[in-house]
Amino acid sequence: MSETKFRHSTARVPRLYKEAGKIVQKVREEGGSFKGLVFQSKQRSLLKSLYALVAETLRHGSELDALLRQTQILIKEPRLDPWLARVLITELVWRQRPLSGPAMPLKIVQSYKSQFLSEQNNLSINLPQAASRASRPRFIRINTLKASEDEVINFFLQEGWHLQTVEDVGTSEDKKYSHFLQKISSLSEREFIKDIHIPNLLVFPGNMEFYNIELYHTGSILLQDKASCMSAFLLNAPLGSTVLDMCAAPGMKTTHIAATLNNIGTIYAIEKHPARFDSLCQIVSQAEATCVKPICGSSLDFTHKDLPDVEYIIVDPTCSGTGMTSRKELFSDTEDVSKARLEKLAGFQCAILRHAMQNFPNVKRIVYSTCSLCPEENEAVMEEVLKSTPPNFKAIVPSNCTQWMKRGSNSYEQGDCGLYARPEVDLTNGFFVAVFERTENEYVLKEPIDLTQVEVGKEDLKKKKKKKDNKKATDEETVRAPEPVNPAFERMKRAMGNFNTALENGSANELNGDTIQESKSSKKSKKKKVDKEQETNEDFIPLEPCTEKKKKRKSHIDEEHLTETGNIHENNFTDSISKKKKKKKKSNELDEDADGDNIVAQDSIESAPVESISKKKKKKNKRNSE
Numbered sequence: 001m002s003e004t005k006f007r008h009s010t011a012r013v014p015r016l017y018k019e020a021g022k023i024v025q026k027v028r029e030e031g032g033s034f035k036g037l038v039f040q041s042k043q044r045s046l047l048k049s050l051y052a053l054v055a056e057t058l059r060h061g062s063e064l065d066a067l068l069r070q071t072q073i074l075i076k077e078p079r080l081d082p083w084l085a086r087v088l089i090t091e092l093v094w095r096q097r098p099l100s101g102p103a104m105p106l107k108i109v110q111s112y113k114s115q116f117l118s119e120q121n122n123l124s125i126n127l128p129q130a131a132s133r134a135s136r137p138r139f140i141r142i143n144t145l146k147a148s149e150d151e152v153i154n155f156f157l158q159e160g161w162h163l164q165t166v167e168d169v170g171t172s173e174d175k176k177y178s179h180f181l182q183k184i185s186s187l188s189e190r191e192f193i194k195d196i197h198i199p200n201l202l203v204f205p206g207n208m209e210f211y212n213i214e215l216y217h218t219g220s221i222l223l224q225d226k227a228s229c230m231s232a233f234l235l236n237a238p239l240g241s242t243v244l245d246m247c248a249a250p251g252m253k254t255t256h257i258a259a260t261l262n263n264i265g266t267i268y269a270i271e272k273h274p275a276r277f278d279s280l281c282q283i284v285s286q287a288e289a290t291c292v293k294p295i296c297g298s299s300l301d302f303t304h305k306d307l308p309d310v311e312y313i314i315v316d317p318t319c320s321g322t323g324m325t326s327r328k329e330l331f332s333d334t335e336d337v338s339k340a341r342l343e344k345l346a347g348f349q350c351a352i353l354r355h356a357m358q359n360f361p362n363v364k365r366i367v368y369s370t371c372s373l374c375p376e377e378n379e380a381v382m383e384e385v386l387k388s389t390p391p392n393f394k395a396i397v398p399s400n401c402t403q404w405m406k407r408g409s410n411s412y413e414q415g416d417c418g419l420y421a422r423p424e425v426d427l428t429n430g431f432f433v434a435v436f437e438r439t440e441n442e443y444v445l446k447e448p449i450d451l452t453q454v455e456v457g458k459e460d461l462k463k464k465k466k467k468k469d470n471k472k473a474t475d476e477e478t479v480r481a482p483e484p485v486n487p488a489f490e491r492m493k494r495a496m497g498n499f500n501t502a503l504e505n506g507s508a509n510e511l512n513g514d515t516i517q518e519s520k521s522s523k524k525s526k527k528k529k530v531d532k533e534q535e536t537n538e539d540f541i542p543l544e545p546c547t548e549k550k551k552k553r554k555s556h557i558d559e560e561h562l563t564e565t566g567n568i569h570e571n572n573f574t575d576s577i578s579k580k581k582k583k584k585k586k587s588n589e590l591d592e593d594a595d596g597d598n599i600v601a602q603d604s605i606e607s608a609p610v611e612s613i614s615k616k617k618k619k620k621n622k623r624n625s626e
């Protein structure tokens with residue numbers, strides 16, 4: 001991680017501490033096995049002491065986090081490496097060894113000894129979660145679709161709360177931020193403050209009881225961590241925009257974007273799981289986010305053909321959640337997130353981000369986020385997707401948060417454009433966000449992706465073309481089938497209609513799978529209709545069945561249905577199409593998900609459209625020259 005680090009002199013910080021810090025960081029951030037990492041260490045003479053020190057540091061993970069927060073040592077000493085600090089505090093507090101030596105980090109940690117000891121006494125060792133929750137501030141977002149900031153602030157003032165302000169501490173962003181952090185970590189009962197970065201976000205003491213507050217029940221305020229507000233903030237979609245939220249439920253970011261748009265524009269909010277889709281509808285309805293069109297389905301099944309004019313996309317996929325401070329495993333057993341799980345998640349994350357980049361030609365900006373602190377799900381995903389996608393997107397560092405968010409690791413290409421919020425420093429949940437903007441090179445835009453040409457297969461295409469030639473077709477459009485009914489789009493249009501009506505009637509919560517999702521019987525009848533159209537239309541290129549086929553494959557590239565083929569470390573993207581087809585076939589044969597359905601390697605799907613474009617271009621050029 002590229003936290004601003006103190007320039008430790010390697011000669012002065014004892015090797016044992018430095019090496020222990022590195023291992024603790026790896027275990028915490030990457031979920032590696034600590035024993036394995038210790039035994040891989042090159043410091044052979046230190047193995048025994050290293051093992052003991054790392055084990056002790058990891059054992060006190062939750063207490064260390066609490067000590068770092070309570071003493072604010074990382075805020076006051078911004079150049080102190082947080083991982084080295086953990087090791088040194090362990091050495092000092094639990095192993096009771098004085099930190100002697102000239103190295104600055106040792107001196108600094110030693111100077112906090114009395115604070116550590118007194119805070120340690122206050123810590124409820126048996127209830128580390130409760131302690132950490134109470135000592136972290138609570139962020140509350142004002143839903144400006146229902147109440148203005150003034151109304152909400154006045155409400156709290158009338159309830160006897162006091163609004164604190166951040167004093168002017170000069171122009172330095174660093175100073176301002178560390179002053180703000182000190183302020184929010186020491187809010188006393190019934191004090192609150194406005195966040196200095198995100199508009200309409202208030203900060204309350206961690207033990208605030210919000211369940212009795214009416215504004216919370218009416219949806220005028222929402223409990224939303226500052227880190228999670230970063231996505232909509234950085235998406236920065238102007239009024240009137242068309243936005244796509246590819247992983248929407250429960251809808252915190254969707255409703256936040258709706259508020260930033262003031263309901264002027266359109267947000268397509270896609271959620272795959274029906275139960276979560278219901279929650280999404282409920283939250284959207286309660287928030288009065290009328291510009292939101294919820295869709296139940298997999299985002300991987302939708303393209304610009306279904307959702308035209310999408311200009312902004314938010315990709316907030318399922319992740320390991322290692323940044324969620326409420327998740328016990330972060331503190332108690334960091335080895336919970338296995339490498340295999342991380343690889344599967346990263347495979348899905350790459351697939352969905354790549355889908356966003358390749359299938360919406362009008363998109364200007366994409367925000368990718370996770371609540372994970374594992375680089376595998378963050379910088380590595382950025383790198384992999386940028387590497388394997390036509391160079392029409394680049395990662396950018398948004399100017400409005402460079403001063404305070406921590407940058408990702410530059411050991412991944414463009415990784416340092418990614419931004420982290422870290423619990424122990426920012427007093428938020430752990431979070432990662434990356435912003436991508438379209439570059440000048442928009443060749444994907446010029447030729448819409450025609451999946452049929454890839455799916456039909458060469459032989460089928462030749463036959464169709466021959467038939468067409470016989471009929472003296474002169475224009476490509478006549479060779480292509482008339483656009484058939486796209487069931488996904490039809491379903492979506494119907495769902496939107498139903499949802500809007502329900503919203504208008506105030507009964508969106510009542511929408512269920514029957515209205516939003518197509519019933520089995522109507523699916524059957526629609527299929528019959530499409531089949532019939534094919535029978536009667538000789539020239540019909542089976543776009544629909546192919547799309548269906550592709551859909552069937554793609555719908556398995558989701559969180560639970562991932563196979564090892566999604567491993568981002570495999571560099572499959574340069575494979576030839578034929579190799580991919582073989583692989584796809586093999587994978588169809590080999591990979592079965594829990595339901596017994598076949599799964600296809602993602603790379604074979606994702607790279608296909610590019611091939612299709614170049615074929616089409618060749619054809620077009622040939623026709624032009626004729």
Ligand SMILES: C[S@@+](CC[C@H](N)C(=O)[O-])C[C@H]1O[C@@H](n2cnc3c(N)ncnc32)[C@H](O)[C@@H]1O
Binds near residue numbers: 246248251252276
């Ligand atoms: C991290 S959560 C999203 C949180 C949400 N953005 C918010 O702020 O409230 C990820 C969501 O993506 C959904 N999901 C997973 N695969 C999907 C897919 N292929 N298409 C659409 N949604 C999907 C999951 O069911 C889950 O609800």
